[in-house]
Every structure is written in C-alpha cells, then in structure tokens.
Amino acid sequence: MTASFDRLQQVLRRLPGLGYRSAERIALYLSVEHPEKSPELAQALAEASEKIGRCAVCGNMADKPGDGSQPLCDICANPVREASLVCVVESVPDLLAIEKSGAYRGVFHVLHGRLSPVKGVGPVQLNLASLSERIASGKVTELILALSSDVESEATCHYIQDEVVKGRVKLSRIGFGLPSGTLIGYADATTLRSALDSRKGL
Amino acid sequence: MTASFDRLQQVLRRLPGLGYRSAERIALYLSVEHPEKSPELAQALAEASEKIGRCAVCGNMADKPGDGSQPLCDICANPVREASLVCVVESVPDLLAIEKSGAYRGVFHVLHGRLSPVKGVGPVQLNLASLSERIASGKVTELILALSSDVESEATCHYIQDEVVKGRVKLSRIGFGLPSGTLIGYADATTLRSALDSRKGL
Numbered sequence: 492m493t494a495s496f497d498r499l500q501q502v503l504r505r506l507p508g509l510g511y512r513s514a515e516r517i518a519l520y521l522s523v524e525h526p527e528k529s530p531e532l533a534q535a536l537a538e539a540s541e542k543i544g545r546c547a548v549c550g551n552m553a554d555k556p557g558d559g560s561q562p563l564c565d566i567c568a569n570p571v572r573e574a575s576l577v578c579v580v581e582s583v584p585d586l587l588a589i590e591k592s593g594a595y596r597g598v599f600h601v602l603h604g605r606l607s608p609v610k611g612v613g614p615v616q617l618n619l620a621s622l623s624e625r626i627a628s629g630k631v632t633e634l635i636l637a638l639s640s641d642v643e644s645e646a647t648c649h650y651i652q653d654e655v656v657k658g659r660v661k662l663s664r665i666g667f668g669l670p671s672g673t674l675i676g677y678a679d680a681t682t683l684r685s686a687l688d689s690r691k692g693l
Numbered sequence: 694m695t696a697s698f699d700r701l702q703q704v705l706r707r708l709p710g711l712g713y714r715s716a717e718r719i720a721l722y723l724s725v726e727h728p729e730k731s732p733e734l735a736q737a738l739a740e741a742s743e744k745i746g747r748c749a750v751c752g753n754m755a756d757k758p759g760d761g762s763q764p765l766c767d768i769c770a771n772p773v774r775e776a777s778l779v780c781v782v783e784s785v786p787d788l789l790a791i792e793k794s795g796a797y798r799g800v801f802h803v804l805h806g807r808l809s810p811v812k813g814v815g816p817v818q819l820n821l822a823s824l825s826e827r828i829a830s831g832k833v834t835e836l837i838l839a840l841s842s843d844v845e846s847e848a849t850c851h852y853i854q855d856e857v858v859k860g861r862v863k864l865s866r867i868g869f870g871l872p873s874g875t876l877i878g879y880a881d882a883t884t885l886r887s888a889l890d891s892r893k894g895l
Contacts, residue, residue: 492767492789493756495737495744502737505730507722508715515789517708522741523754523785528707533738535697535704539724540731542697552725554695565694583725587694587717 496522548625550601550618552583566590566598573597575632577625579651581605581644589637597635600625605638605647617647619655626659633661640667640685698724750827752803752820754785768792768800775799777834779827781853783807783846791839799837802827807840807849819849821857828861835863842869842887 496518503514521529546553546564553562566572576597580586586599602617625631634656638644648664656662667685669678678686698720705716723731748755748766755764768774778799782788788801804819827833836858840846850866858864869887871880880888 492785493745493754495740495756496754499737499741502734506719506734508718513710516710516786518741519786519789520709521738522745526742526745529738529742532704532708533735533742535701536723536731536735536738538697539701539720540728540735543695543724543728552695552698554697583694584718584721587721 545601548621549577549599550603550621551586551599571596575630576635577622577631577633578635578637579622580637581639581647585637597633602647605643606650607643614650614654619651622651623655626656631660633663636662636664638664640681747803750823751779751801752805752823753788753801773798777832778837779824779833779835780837780839781824782839783841783849787839799835804849807845808852809845816852816856821853824853825857828858833862835865838864838866840866842883 499522500514500518503509503517504511506514509517521532542554543552544555544562545551546567547561548567549564551564551566553564553567555562567574573596577600578589578595578597579600579602580589581602581604583601586601589595589599600618600622602619602622604612604617606612606614606617626634634651636648636651638648652662666689667682668689669675669682669686673682675683701724702716702720705711705719706713708716711719723734744756745754746757746764747753748769749763750769751766753766753768755766755769757764769776775798779802780791780797780799781802781804782791783804783806785803788803791797791801802820802824804821804824806814806819808814808816808819828836836853838850838853840850854864868891869884870891871877871884871888877885
C-alpha cells in the first residue's frame with residue numbers, strides 16, 4: 492500500500508505461524524489503527540535483544556544480570572529444583588513444553604540443536620562441552636535424554652551416551668508410546684511398535 | 694521464563710489474531726532461535742511509525758514525502774483512477790478488501806470510524822469535513838457508500854446523505870444480499886431479506 496507498510500508486512504510474514512492475512516492484519520493494527528502500540532513492541536524487542544542471553548550452567552535463556560556476572564536461568568537459580576537430576580533437551584521450546592507439563596522437578600541442559608552431518612552440525616556446535624563439565628563436577632547423578640525418535644536425535648543420544656557420559660552417571664531416555672487420549676486404531680505403526688516395546692508389567 | 698522474554702510475549706499477545714501459543718512461538722523465534730531477525734522487525738516498526746501518515750485527500754494511509762509536502766496515497770496519486778467516483782469506507786482494512794477484489798476503479802474516502810454516540814464518536818471525530826470539501830470542489834460526481842448494515846453504519850450513511858451530501862452529487866450504497874457461493878439454506882434471515890429486497894429483474 493505504501494513502501495513502509497509493505498516492508499512491515501513482509502517482515503511480519505516471515506515470523507513463524509503468520510501468513511499473508513495475519514501479517515496484514517497486524518501491520519494495519521500497528522501502523523493505521525493503533526500506531527501508539529508500535530513503540531511498545533519496538534521497546535520489548537530491543538529489551539529482549541539486549542538482555543536475553545544463555546544460562547552459563549544449562550544453556551536455557553536467561554536475562555543478563557546488570558552487574559556483568561554470568562547469566563543464570565530461573566530453573567538453575569531455584570534451590571527447590573533437584574540439581575542432581577538433569578534432563579537434556581534439544582531446544583528452549585522443548586524445555587518449555589516439559590516445564591508446562593509440571594511433571595519434572597529436576598534441572599535441564601539445552602543442546603541448542605542435534606547432530607546433523609548433513610547440516611554441518613557436529614558435537615562442537617552443540618552445548619556438549621559444558622554437559623561434560625557438569626558431569627565431571629560430580630554434582631549430577633542422573634541424566635534423562637528427552638530427545639525425539641528421528642534419526643538425528645537418535646544419533647545425538649548415542650553420541651551423548653558413548654562420548655559424553657561414558658558410564659559416569661545413570662542415564663535414561665524418555666519413554667515412547669501411545670500419546671494420552673489417542674485411539675489405538677488411529678496410531679501409526681512406529682508409535683505402536685514403541686508402545687509395545689515399552690510395555691510395563693501389571 | 695525471563696522478565697524480558699515474558700514482556701515481549703505479553704506485548705505480542707495483544708496483537709490481533711495472536712493467542713498465547715502463537716505469541717510464545719514468535720517470542721521464542723525472535724529472542725532465542727533467530728535473535729538476528731529482531732532488529733529487522735524493530736526497524737520496520739520504527740520506519741512505519743515515522744513515515745506512515747494519512748493521505749491529505751482521502752484519509753487512506755500514505756507515506757509522508759521527504760520534502761515536507763502533504764502525503765498523497767497511491768490511489769489518489771494514480772492518474773488512471775476515476776477521480777470523480779468516490780467510494781466511502783469506514784477503515785483502511787475495508788479499503789484494502791475492496792482494492793483486492795479488483796472490482797473498483799474509482800477513488801476512496803476513509804472515514805476512520807462510524808457514528809457511535811455510545812462510544813463518543815460524533816461527526817467531528819470522523820473524516821467528514823474533507824469529504825464535504827471534496828464534494829464542494831465539484832470534482833466528484835458520484836459517491837458510493839460502502840458501509841456495513843449494522844445500526845451504527847446505517848446511522849453514518851443517513852448522516853452523510855442528509856448532512857454532508859445534501860443532494861449535491863449522485864449517491865448510492867453497495868448492495869446487500871447472498872454472498873457468492875453461499876447456499877440459501879444456510880443464509881441468515883437478515884441476509885435473505887436483503888437479498889429479496891435487492892432483487893433484479895431478468
């Protein structure tokens with residue numbers, strides 16, 4: 492419509508989950524209908540860019556402290572969390588999903604990716620050195636691998652088992668099976684195979 | 694998760710069409726997964742805030758010219774558009790919807806609202822004075838009211854007819870009836886009544 496409106500809409504369209512219509516709606520909202528809301532968003536963006544860093548312990552997002560010390564995330568800083576139990580996840584969204592379930596009381600370690608020779612992601616690109624250090628420190632007693640079941644995640648699990656943990660702590664992997672509420676008739680073959688493999692005695 | 698992340702997510706949630714999940718997804722994208730995209734959005738917002746103004750003729754959005762002259766929108770500036778035919782709309786999104794249909798070759802006049810005594814919107818709050826001036830200039834021969842059929846829009850139509858146009862130019866209102874592709878059995882009573890009222894001889 493105008494050069495600056497089109498530019499705003501194009502930038503918004505590249506955000507995840509926004510299509511042409513929703514980007515146009517938000518662009519109209521911010522530039523024509525409620526232009527007074529635009530600086531608020533710009534400020535929140537600037538603040539997030541400036542402040543959000545990675546937790547020095549686990550790699551989760553953490554606000555950088557004002558005194559220049561190392562950032563520490565909410566979870567690592569929380570004395571109630573069981574610091575000897577570490578759940579390894581690929582990404583911050585995965586961590587948030589587990590946090591929201593309310594089913595976990597330990598701490599985390601975020602890899603920020605998974606091994607993928609095709610995409611040029613090797614062990615050095617992942618947050619693995621600090622995981623090895625955490626294990627070496629002796630404060631960790633158990634590691635849970637909360638990674639998916641595709642090929643790259645499987646490879647990452649094996650690498651962690653063989654090259655990082657090396658039998659130093661108890662290691663487990665989250666269970667795979669039928670999602671809660673799913674009808675057996677609608678489950679795919681791989682899920683059913685996992686569910687049968689991970690059956691429990693009654 | 695962190696104070697600045699929560700703030701970004703909250704601001705995003707207030708945008709139209711974004712709920713908790715989509716706001717979280719975009720906040721994660723901009724602060725953790727692709728922080729390099731954040732300045733681009735901030736810049737597009739700043740540019741839109743700074744540059745987008747209202748067309749001096751019709752009230753549509755228009756980029757402010759660098760030389761300090763009055764902004765003029767694409768449509769008013771386009772010599773191919775029929776400048777004597779003016780379509781009156783309530784908002785810029787309504788104008789965009791008509792533009793996208795490709796069914797209209799005249800120019801527009803954007804009211805930026807509709808009469809609503811309850812919400813304190815009177816004729817002075819709407820972009821009506823300039824509409825009266827456009828009619829007085831003698832360059833307009835026909836006015837089409839493209840307003841909805843609810844009470845406030847009806848009142849706005851009557852006001853424009855009686856107090857602004859005062860018989861000076863030909864006046865019409867867009868047709869109401871069955872939307873294209875709708876089954877008669879699924880149409881509501883008001884739509885069917887409009888469709889019957891606006892029947893055409895064959």
